Amino acid sequence: MEFGIVELSRLQFALTAMYHFLFVPLTLGLSILVAIMETVYVMTNRPIWRQMTKFWGMLFGINFALGVATGITMEFQFGMNWSYYSHYVGDVFGAPLAIEGLMAFFLEATFVGLFFFGWDRLSKVAHLVVAWLVAIGSNFSALWILIANGWMQNPVGAEFNPMTMRMEMTDFFAVLFNEVAQAKFVHTVSAGYVTASVFVIGVSAWYLLRGRHTELARRSITVASAFGLASAFSVVLLGDESGYDTSLNQKMKMAAIEAMWETEPAPASFTLFGFPDQEARETKWAIHVPYVMGLIGTRSLTEEIPGIAQLVEQAEGRIRSGLIAYDALMVVREQREATDPAVMATFEEHSADLGFAFLLRKYVDDPRTASEDQIRAAANDTVPTVWPLFWAFRIMVALGMGFIVTMAYFFWRTSFRGMRYPRWSLHVAVWMIPAPWIAAEMGWIVAEFGRQPWTVDGVLPTAMSVSALSVTEVALTLAGFIAFYTVLFIIEMGLMLKYIRKGPFQDVEETEAWMQRHQNRLVGRRNADAIAQPAE
Amino acid sequence: MILHELLSYEILRVIWWGLLGILLIGFAMTDGFDMGVAALLPFAGKTDLERRVVINTVGPVWEGNQVWFILGGGAIFAAWPPLYAVSFSGFYLAMFAVLACFIVRPVAFKYRSKKDDPKWRSRWDWALFVSGAAPALLFGVAVGNVIQGVPFSFTDDLHSVYQGAWYTKFIGLLDPFSILAGLVSLAMLVTHGAAWLSVKTDGAVQARARAIGSVFALISVAGYILAGLWLAYGIEGYRIIGDYVTGGPSNPLHFNVERSASWLSAYAERPWITIAPALGIIGGLLTFLGLRAGREVSTLIFSKLSILGVISSVGLMMFPFILPSSIDPQSSLLVWNASSSHLTLFIMLVCAAIFMPLILAYTAWVYKVLWGKVTEKDVAENSHSLY
Numbered sequence: 001m002e003f004g005i006v007e008l009s010r011l012q013f014a015l016t017a018m019y020h021f022l023f024v025p026l027t028l029g030l031s032i033l034v035a036i037m038e039t040v041y042v043m044t045n046r047p048i049w050r051q052m053t054k055f056w057g058m059l060f061g062i063n064f065a066l067g068v069a070t071g072i073t074m075e076f077q078f079g080m081n082w083s084y085y086s087h088y089v090g091d092v093f094g095a096p097l098a099i100e101g102l103m104a105f106f107l108e109a110t111f112v113g114l115f116f117f118g119w120d121r122l123s124k125v126a127h128l129v130v131a132w133l134v135a136i137g138s139n140f141s142a143l144w145i146l147i148a149n150g151w152m153q154n155p156v157g158a159e160f161n162p163m164t165m166r167m168e169m170t171d172f173f174a175v176l177f178n179e180v181a182q183a184k185f186v187h188t189v190s191a192g193y194v195t196a197s198v199f200v201i202g203v204s205a206w207y208l209l210r211g212r213h214t215e216l217a218r219r220s221i222t223v224a225s226a227f228g229l230a231s232a233f234s235v236v237l238l239g240d241e242s243g244y245d246t247s248l249n250q251k252m253k254m255a256a257i258e259a260m261w262e263t264e265p266a267p268a269s270f271t272l273f274g275f276p277d278q279e280a281r282e283t284k285w286a287i288h289v290p291y292v293m294g295l296i297g298t299r300s301l302t303e304e305i306p307g308i309a310q311l312v313e314q315a316e317g318r319i320r321s322g323l324i325a326y327d328a329l330m331v332v333r334e335q336r337e338a339t340d341p342a343v344m345a346t347f348e349e350h351s352a353d354l355g356f357a358f359l360l361r362k363y364v365d366d367p368r369t370a371s372e373d374q375i376r377a378a379a380n381d382t383v384p385t386v387w388p389l390f391w392a393f394r395i396m397v398a399l400g401m402g403f404i405v406t407m408a409y410f411f412w413r414t415s416f417r418g419m420r421y422p423r424w425s426l427h428v429a430v431w432m433i434p435a436p437w438i439a440a441e442m443g444w445i446v447a448e449f450g451r452q453p454w455t456v457d458g459v460l461p462t463a464m465s466v467s468a469l470s471v472t473e474v475a476l477t478l479a480g481f482i483a484f485y486t487v488l489f490i491i492e493m494g495l496m497l498k499y500i501r502k503g504p505f506q507d508v509e510e511t512e513a514w515m516q517r518h519q520n521r522l523v524g525r526r527n528a529d530a531i532a533q534p535a536e
Numbered sequence: 537m538i539l540h541e542l543l544s545y546e547i548l549r550v551i552w553w554g555l556l557g558i559l560l561i562g563f564a565m566t567d568g569f570d571m572g573v574a575a576l577l578p579f580a581g582k583t584d585l586e587r588r589v590v591i592n593t594v595g596p597v598w599e600g601n602q603v604w605f606i607l608g609g610g611a612i613f614a615a616w617p618p619l620y621a622v623s624f625s626g627f628y629l630a631m632f633a634v635l636a637c638f639i640v641r642p643v644a645f646k647y648r649s650k651k652d653d654p655k656w657r658s659r660w661d662w663a664l665f666v667s668g669a670a671p672a673l674l675f676g677v678a679v680g681n682v683i684q685g686v687p688f689s690f691t692d693d694l695h696s697v698y699q700g701a702w703y704t705k706f707i708g709l710l711d712p713f714s715i716l717a718g719l720v721s722l723a724m725l726v727t728h729g730a731a732w733l734s735v736k737t738d739g740a741v742q743a744r745a746r747a748i749g750s751v752f753a754l755i756s757v758a759g760y761i762l763a764g765l766w767l768a769y770g771i772e773g774y775r776i777i778g779d780y781v782t783g784g785p786s787n788p789l790h791f792n793v794e795r796s797a798s799w800l801s802a803y804a805e806r807p808w809i810t811i812a813p814a815l816g817i818i819g820g821l822l823t824f825l826g827l828r829a830g831r832e833v834s835t836l837i838f839s840k841l842s843i844l845g846v847i848s849s850v851g852l853m854m855f856p857f858i859l860p861s862s863i864d865p866q867s868s869l870l871v872w873n874a875s876s877s878h879l880t881l882f883i884m885l886v887c888a889a890i891f892m893p894l895i896l897a898y899t900a901w902v903y904k905v906l907w908g909k910v911t912e913k914d915v916a917e918n919s920h921s922l923y
Contacts, residue, residue: 090617
């Protein structure tokens with residue numbers, strides 16, 4: 001691969017986005033878990049729950065700082081590296097980002113300070129409200145970002161304006177209720193909840209293995225396993241597959257995930273394993289499971305899922321249609337309001353395919369002069385590289401199933417086995433900690449790598465979206481981000497481990513005094529069955 | 537949706553131009569004192585405890601303040617996409633430097649006091665100093681460049697391209713006028729930080745902040761007046777020529793622009809805008825007096841008024857220009873040709889009308905809850921939970 005401005009900009013975006021998403025899922029989930037713990041504290045008045053809130057809140061804070069810091073890069077990177085993209089779709093794409101700031105980010109960022117510094121300044125209930133506002137703000141943040149992202153996958157509610165040479169919004173509510181965006185939101189926040197649950201269970205398991213802070217650890221596992229089980233079901237069952245039939249590119253993504261080169265008779269089989277070969281358009285060593293793909297992809301037994309070859313043919317048709325639009329656009333651009341209505345009508349009829357004509361820019365400056373071979377080559381470019389999608393998807397799904405099993409196991413031990421966990425299961429829980437992060441990053445690879453060659457599906461090719469920068473400039477900032485982010489990552493991991501090792505250190509005396517009284521009360525009830533005792 | 541036609545495109549553009557100004561001013565008034573405090577940190581606080589006092593005056597509020605910056609970015613993207621596209625890629629390396637500072641600052645606040653090692657803390661203190669002073673300077677440099685025009689032009693399909701190699705693009709930002717603008721901005725925000733420390737601290741820290749702040753207040757006023765004189769005699773302004781529509785499609789290539797006369801001629805055309813520079817200068821002088829006299833809350837208010845005057849004077853002077861092009865005046869971005877569509881501006885206005893008052897209300901409440909001085913005793917007693 002040659003590293004031009006497009007490749008470097010893509011690499012920079014991928015690295016900074018994936019890095020940002022190391023911190024986001026934990027923020028999403030842990031904010032809610034902490035708010036739940038504080039709710040229990042306010043309801044029961046038991047100091048241990050306040051200690052839990054402060055302890056997990058401390059870890060939340062270390063993570064949150066880097067989430068905020070790396071999020072700034074994301075907000076500004078569009079303008080810096082993707083200048084033409086920003087001009088071309090800013091009218092639609094900018095709105096959800098700005099609303100995110102207004103509605104969500106301001107809320108979480110303003111109250112997070114009060115969460116940490118307001119314990120002595122606020123009443124119990126007021127502090128609880130603050131904790132929930134932080135959690136709600138974080139989750140609303142995700143909603144608006146995914147509405148923006150969903151629009152890139154499925155650009156509804158907008159059309160091209162030849163006077164301004166850009167996409168403009170025509171229906172805000174279509175952008176808002178974009179089905180791809182809604183599915184992505186549920187999927188992504190659920191993934192965040194699973195991440196936080198796995199993290200809380202893993203850290204607590206480590207304490208139990210060492211016999212430290214057992215009261216805090218057992219209660220934490222109780223909360224996290226219940227929350228995590230529901231979330232793990234949500235993340236798998238409400239995966240964002242519901243949007244895969246909405247557009248040509250989404251169908252292409254689905255076909256690439258499955259390495260489904262040709263359309264199969266319904267219901268299609270699922271390729272469990274294999275090695276996709278893009279050149280030959282075949283999957284070697286494939287193991288098929290009959291029917292499953294058709295069921296996942298269409299939720300029916302009769303509907304066909306189109307294969308890659310068929311989708312390339314459709315793309316070729318749209319390129320030809322796009323060329324008609326492009327030709328008319330050149331006239332409209334010159335003559336502006338004085339354009340012949342017939343030319344205008346031609347443009348409007350074909351304008352939905354304009355983006356497909358832009359795919360030819362890779363081969364010729366003026367798409368209208370493209371040869372037949374170039375048109376075929378451009379149609380072929382609409383197929384993303386298959387093997388990363390194929391594998392990323394399978395790793396993600398396998399981990400997702402693993403989370404359901406783990407969460408179900410811990411929920412069962414918590415609820416029906418008196419919160420006693422065999423040592424092997426605690427070891428598994430500790431080793432599980434990195435898994436949700438891997439799954440989340442794989443998910444983003446599937447979603448965004450699978451969107452190629454477009455930044456906005458069918459509207460704007462990635463290669464056209466970049467800024468007029470020199471390779472040196474982008475290489476410099478890329479190197480800067482890598483160096484900078486690596487140092488930050490080492491510092492963050494160091495602090496996280498330090499504070500996990502240290503354990504809870506706030507309100508220690510008060511909690512222990514209460515714990516003693518509590519134990520005495522339990523012992524006092526002679527005939528009571530230990531398992532039937534309430535958790536407290 | 538027909539609802540959006542209740543407000544004409546022209547009026548919506550002017551409103552969003554005003555909101556852009558409000559966001560920038562909101563950013564300078566809130567995050568401005570964070571930057572100023574960070575720039576003052578090594579000088580206002582000498583011992584570790586004193587430095588922790590300084591940091592904790594902004595500890596609980598910097599996160600919310602920083603959102604003004606992010607919201608500013610988002611609002612420019614949504615309401616002025618061509619401005620977002622041209623300026624962020626045009627000031628590329630300078631933007632990267634600002635981003636780096638805004639990434640280091642939160643991390644430094646959060647992590648500085650998490651280890652007892654004095655070397656660790658001292659390194660973070662200097663990181664905080666740079667992350668406060670550098671953006672304060674660079675924002676002013678950017679404004680200096682915008683006033684003089686930026687070397688960009690548009691192709692027929694509105695790709696923006698820039699003149700010069702990458703290093704001349706970056707070094708070229710640092711011309712004498714822009715450096716002066718940068719110094720004014722730095723001095724103004726350091727003064728603002730000092731006014732904040734004067735409210736939130738006492739004893740030695742407060743005395744040092746006042747002494748330094750009063751010097752910077754004078755520097756900022758003097759620099760501001762000097763920049764005004766420079767504009768009057770040394771720098772050409774821009775104006776639109778020929779007929780134009782104010783409610784037409786956002787396409788810069790539909791306008792004709794030339795360089796002529798001085799920007800200050802705007803004060804002859806619209807005399808009422810003189811109130812802005814007057815506020816900037818008088819506010820700055822009152823801040824100086826307030827810092828000397830040891831007034832607390834009123835000084836902070838004067839400092840805010842001064843910021844309001846200085847920033848709005850630039851915007852009002854340039855109206856309707858937002859980002860003039862020095863190499864191809866034709867490509868200049870105006871209020872009339874660089875906005876989002878009529879519908880998007882309207883939707884964003886509705887959102888802003890709902891959420892801005894809410895934001896102001898809860899921000900005010902949070903400041904109220906956190907009201908009061910941060911003392912060395914507080915920091916020593918709450919050593920674990922404070923920064």
